[in-house]
Amino acid sequence: MMALIVELVLMPAVAFVVGLAMLLMMRKIAAKIQRRVGPPFFQPLYDVVKFFGKQTQISHGLIHDVGIIVAVGGYIAAETLIPVPGMTGIADRTDVITLIYFLMVPSLGMALAAGQCANPNASIGISRALTAMLAYDIPFVIVIFGMSWMYGTTNLVQMVEYQQAHGWGLFQAPLLAFAGLFALQGMLGKQPFEIYVAPAEIATGPMVEMGGKYLGSLIVMQSFSLYTAGILYTTLFLGGGVTWIDFLVKAFLVVAIPMTIAFQFPRYRAEQMLGSLWKWPVLAGLLGLAVVMWS
Amino acid sequence: MNQGSRELQVWLDDLLAEIEQVEMRRKRERRMRLDVDADALPTLLELLKGKASYVHLSAITCVDWIAEGEFELIYHVWSYETQSLISAHTRIPREPGRYLSVYDLYKPAAFFERDIYEMFGVYFEGSPFMEKFILTEWDGPPPMRKDFDSEAYINQFFNWQEYRPDWLKELEAQGGGIAIPPDEQRYSRRED
């Protein structure tokens, strides 16, 4: 039981650190693409410390604070559901469907916080965030169904063991892997599908009234989301991690691909995002499903 | 300048020449100045717009002749056919500072008239939007009048940072204040 307690504390901590590294990688990739030098190595850490070091910050009421707590807390809880090398947390007690729902709790938390800010930009941002969720979750769910059907289980730990034995999911269901990656692009909310943090149109959407520790928490949440997206994709398709090195390499690679794509695209409108995410990944997913189920 | 427009030009010159109240001076081939007294101006503009294809009112200028105690209003109208500009000058007395609006002839006049009203205090009857638009924060006299001394106002309302030369001493201590020595600045002018 004690080992479990340690795991439950350690996994979010690891997630935070790796998440910050992924944030740095994201900004470095952006800089390199724009032929810039890019931020120093510890920049994300500086940002977080600066935000939490702010001496005056404003809040719009209790629900604003509770919303942020739910957002960050939701992700912290979600980390313990995904098995990482050496630590499984409660991954063997729950399964991937619970994990999908755990990923929805933070967006509800942020929605509450943004709603309470009584700022039209925030409300428009949240309505677009939920539209985006509707867009990327359908292909993502098809992928989850396909992989659960192929592995015969929805328990992530068993999925990793299956892949260790039978080879990576990527090779057994390439179409589903493509659909998963496309959905990941929408899930991370970066450039082509960055409809809810559109700085030019709606002043960073939900984050319009977030300053100081609120924005700091949201940056922590963004690092968690990058980390979760990376390792979930790795667990599903790239055979999870036996040792931390290859696990992290795979995770960083997985996150790097959408980032490079992201910084070469302008921002799509909401209906274009729905159109593209409901057309190509869903088609690929269904095709992949057909292959998986009838082979 | 095709044939039709040249005839129009000639016709207009003869007409204006006959009217003795209108003093015509042709500055350049496509610039003409007309001087007319205040109450005849609207009819002149109507003539120019209706008959002489001067359909575009480019601007209304106001000049404050404080010595003669008059405002001079200049209506610049432009004709696309004859490709030429006519500036109709007129004088109105400075004191009541009221004049007739030409909004019914030229819609842009509303904006110019409001501008002049804000800056010079000339009230144009009949102009639609005669309230403050640019100088909402200003409740002093119309600032562009010559009797308004901007500098005096500034010295009265604003104060200055006193100029302390010791700023320069710090900069020179750091090597002239310019981080990059001049000879390295322009790559093109490098000798090597």
Added chain:
Amino acid sequence: MTLLDGLWLASALTALAAGLFGRSPSAGPWLTALYGVQFLLVAFMGPLAYGADPVPASPAFSVLGYGLSWQFTALSWFFAVITAGAALAAAWFMSGAWGRHYAEQGGDLRLLQLALALNPSTMYVLLASRDFLSLFVGWELVSWASFVLMLAAGGVGVRWALRYLVYAIGGAMAVMAAMVLSHALTGSFEFGALAAVVPDLSAGTLWSLVILLSGGFGVKMGLLPFHLWQAGAYAETPGPGSAFLGAISSRMGLYAMLLTLFGVLGLGTLKALSIPWTPLEAHELLAWIAAFTIVLPTFTALKQNDARWLLAWHGIGQGGYMLMGVAMGDALASAGGLMHVFNHATYQAALFMAVTAVVYRTGTADLNKLGGLVTRMPLTFLVLLVGIIGLAGLPPMNGFVSKWLIYRALIDDGQPLLFVAAVVGTLGTIVSVYKLLHNIFLGQLRVEHESVREVPGSMLAPMLALSLIVFVTGLAPGLVLDWLTTVQRELGLAVLAPTLGGVERPDGGLDMLWVVGILFAGFGVGALIFLAGGRARTVHQLDNYAGGHFLTAEVRYHYSDNFYAGLMHRIGPWYRGSFQWLQDSVVAATDLLAQAAAGVYRVVQPAAWLLGVTVLALWWVAA
């Protein structure tokens, strides 16, 4: 004098008391006490849920040579608990300030109390049915009782009640046809007799039985082709009435379907019965109807601008989950479907009551005229929040458990398209319930709502009790799942082995105790991170970033109209209201026929008409 008689007597007594003393608001608490007695009587029949033998009712008639008798089984007990609970909550809500307010507004409190009392009593009769005859008697009584409850609204409500009546009587006639067909086949109305004859019935007869039964009961459940009446009828019924109707009334259709289709014909027959030229079987047909019933009403709810209508449309959508779970038939899915009945009853009633509380204070349920009420009605906000988390099926609440069971079963059975339809329904629900929460409670508080206060205790208590139930059954779903195992055994479905936290499975189970625990642990750590950042100063809603503009109270900048503009650009054109067109064309056809029939009676020359008819009759006879 068995417990069931006691229950019937108590409910009849409540109806009588409501009829006599319903008008005076002070009678409310007494009536609530009577409902409490009913709930206790149902609770005393608890052993039924753990395998005790059925509790018979003493009155048994024989009419025209056919026996008529009633008994309570585990299935009926499960539905009876929900009915009694919903009735108690609704009566409790109505007994206090809301009742006085309704009477002052000119509403007829006596009619509402009587109608509310009639509903559970007729439902206990339906739930106790033992053969086709008693089932039909109970079914008609329930249909008419809910008609009376819908009439209580007056004005617009009556129009919707009449539309409901036409649908309900149509459904009842389908059930009567099925009943009489089974009588023609077996000579009696006993379930057993039909069950015995079923193996050697031809496919055609079986199909007609299945279509008639599922169609007839489907009308009440609001399955897709017959769902147009439910949204209006449930939304226009006054507050507690809509809470009761939304919670349990349309689930009686599911009970009857379970009793007849699954109890008598049996899941095996349904699985064997295949639709010609298609790979689908009967139970898959039901599952597909359920899938469409999940998706279409949910996205119609998304466009509603009235809170009550949005919730009513969601009621129809969630009905689809129940049928899909039961139609799939294996242990997990049927347990999920049945538990969803319980879950939906709890949070739907709480949501309707919360919306009624908002209407009680602000006078309107229009989502474009509200906003920012969280600071004025925090407890109602809490109830609505818990309710919508349950309705959307997110982890801490019980809605998640039943949806998880259904999803897990769909993955086991390998039904990808049904799985996607269910998930699309869930996502649609999440998207539309946030619009409900945001437009009412978050955002800019209007000037005229600044004096709004929280609703009085008599309305808050039932709402908070229901929310507590939603959370507790979410935390420990095993409590409800145990009841369902006996029900599954009784219906002959595969039986589930639940633990207190959910389902123990090697390949991906669910343990809600751990899930909720981890979630709240996460919130704790999140709070620690958050508090590390020092104190924040709460500012007024006008101290907001608006691009350098100075905000004033008169300017209304709360974004609520056309809330999902981006989404609507994409799926807007897909709303064509084809079912509405279908229903209108049927009504127009009947009207045309009626005009023709009326024309017959305007003919002036009777004699010539008579001659023509006799010639026709003779020709017909000679042929």
Added chain:
Amino acid sequence: MNFVVLAVALPLLAGFLTPALGRSSRALAQWLGWGTLAVCIGVLWVAWARLDGGTVAIAIGGFRPPLGIVFYLDAVALLFGLAVPLMALLLWPREGTPQQFALTLVLTASATGLALSGDIFNLYVFYELTAAASFGLIAGRGTGAAQGAALRYLLLSAAGSVLLLAGITIVYLRTGTLNLAHLATLAPERLQDPVGLAAFALMLIGLGVKGELFPVNGWVPEVYGSVSGRLAGLLAGLVSKLAVLVVVRILVLIFPQPEAAQLMLVLGMLGIVAGELAAWRARDLRRQFAFSSIGQLGIVFVAFSVPGEAGIVAGLAVALHHLLVKPALFLLAERWGGSIEGLRGAGRGHWLASGLFILFALSLVGLPPLPGFWAKLLTVMGLMGLGTGLAWLGALTVMAATVVEAAYLFRTLSVLLAREAGYTSPGPHRGLDLVTASLAGLVLVGSVFALHPLGDGLKAMAAQAADVQGYIRTVLGDRAVARRGQREDRISEAHPASRGSDRPMGRADRAYGWPAGSPTRGARS
């Protein structure tokens, strides 16, 4: 048992005396009328008591049956016989003139005769007498609309009677006799061919005029729309049922072949569809009830068209239920005349009237414990039991009619009970109307608790009515029965299909009363 003839003779006599007495004092004429009706009721009640389950044939004037007129008394006949004076008493024309009293008495006499008579020509005579009396009563109302309606009704009824007479003459030509029992013995071999069927068709349409059968009920909305509630109740409730009873007698005794029943089924279905849909569009309350009664009568015809005992049970149940409900509804409509829209909020003031209206509407639509539901259930069970396509269509029509009926009845109710009452309520109902209506309500609710005995009583009555051999035996004695048996055997070889179908022998088959091949039926059931 000969005193039963008094039930017909006395009202006839009183009918002719009333105008003379009426000239001197109207009250005396009224009391005479009531007295006669009371006596008739007494006579019939004693007859029924003495009958105790058996059947009796009375030869009028002592002449032996094949020649003389005979009255056939069995449970069904006496039930309807008793209903006639009782209904006449309850629905007595209150402000009527002595002429109306006389006409009512004549109507009562002829109606009782219709119920009891066993001779086909005698039935025709009484039928004509009833028609004449009802013309007088309708025209008696005095308003232009009533007289117009009466005239059109007269024309239609006269044409109908001509057809009825033609039918009877055909029967007489083919069989040489007019006595029902004798006809029953000769029918199997004389009237089975299309000509026999044509005779039945003619008689059906002739009697259909009064029984509101589909093609010939053009007069119904006009007459019931323009006549006083009491008379409309009498005509719709009672007289139409008697016409149907006669048709059933003829069908059961003389024309057992299936085509006859199918013709009645088809016309009945058309009547339901036309009646219910027209009622759905009707804008006036009385006309809506008129159309509704057409629909209900359609259901009665459909119910009776089911061969054998089950059909008669269902038909009787629906007929009796309609006999009870329709007059009461017409009484309620007495005060709420005019267009339905104008009645908005009219029912709010009078809770008893509205309550009764709701009760009757619920029973018509078939709310389970109420008798309306059991009648509809029996009808649908009878129809579904047949298994033929047409029967299923009939069942479907009956059920669809219920949906339409529920729609318009409760639409009217919602208008009556609408809250925004802008309508000045037209004053309370007349006392007696309300009493009669609530009496009908009480009987309706009472029957809910006495369902079991009522069911068995109906079953016995139906068995007796369906028992052709019993009828012949009581009227012509035993030897005639033997002749009927041999003729039956010859038919069974000719029409094997018409015997029981190959379905497993369920209780429904036994109920049909098909002679299971044995020449003589058992003892009287």
Added chain:
Amino acid sequence: MKELPVRTEGAFAKRTNPLAHVFDEFVRFCRSHSLFMLHYCTGCGAIELPPAMTSRFDMERLGIQPMVTPRQADILLVTGYVSVKTLKRIILTYEQMPAPKYVIGICSCTVNGGMYWQSYATAKVLADYLPVDLYIAGCMPRPEAVVSGMRKLMGLIKTGKAESWKDYYRRYDHYLGNQQALFGERWQTPTDVLGEAQQYGLHGPETEGEHTALLQQVQQPLIPHRMRLK
């Protein structure tokens, strides 16, 4: 640099143990290395900022990012002439920014009026209305100058000398006086500066004065809607 008479006692100064000192040092280091610049172009000088941010001069290597709303930003760049109408918006934005916040006056117009010194419509000295940390002179300074200015500011922050935001609270009456002189007595912003000074312990002797008294007569301070159960 203009030496402002700033007293350094504040929330952080009272700590004595070395660990707190190291922690303060670290926080100030991070604060200096992560400056978020408000993307608000008040005047003509703003055209120099994009080149400073993009690939040639790349301010991100200093840890500086453009941010959209004042709630998220640390530096308010007042670029170019400050017209009276724009000054109102600048003050509102300044008050909406979370502290520690810094103001940089780019272009000489913010120093002493620049080339618009004669104009009746421009505010000549920015420092009268807002506490300014740093000036970058030049009639639109080149990106190199802007970057070097930023480095200067980072140095000030690291050494803890960039505390001008506290001065706004401590000498609020002085600033408010100047603002009222310009905008008239009825001038008010939705932010309750006196309340904030009270809450953050920066309420010095010069915070309240005759100008704030005038303000309190005019302004009805916006009381935030508290959660209310009854």
